[in-house]
Amino acid sequence: MLSPKALYSPGATFPVLHRWHIKHFGSLLPKQFANQGGDPYLYELYSRFNAAAFEVSCRLENKIGGDGDARYQKYHIDWRRQILSLNLRKLRGFLNQTKSQGVCLDVVVPSYRVSNDDFL
Secondary structure (H helix, E strand, C coil): CCCHHHCEEEECCEEEECHHHHHHHCCCCCCCCCCCCHHHHHHHHHHCCCCECCCCCCCCCCCCCCCCCCCCCCCCCCCCCHHHHHHHHHHHHHCCCCCCCCCCCCCCCCCCCCCHHHCC
């Protein structure tokens, strides 16, 4: 059995998932997602199982997109309630767990946008 710690790793803003996720969920994201919110959704899903980690020893570069304006219209959905709850139940079932193991705590730090190079 795959260790839950190896399921999800967000790097920069690119989530890296093990093939276990696609095998069990059938797709990267639920069908309700159009083009926004996937990264934080996946992090919220796996962080509750201590299965989300940030990898800072490697770097991915997006040569097409980036920090500027998007080339497309963004479609945001409210995934934090029903969609997340449903998929948390599915993940618990896949892992044969009755409850989440991790602690989910939101911390808001007032800041402004700067280059990550200043901190890494």
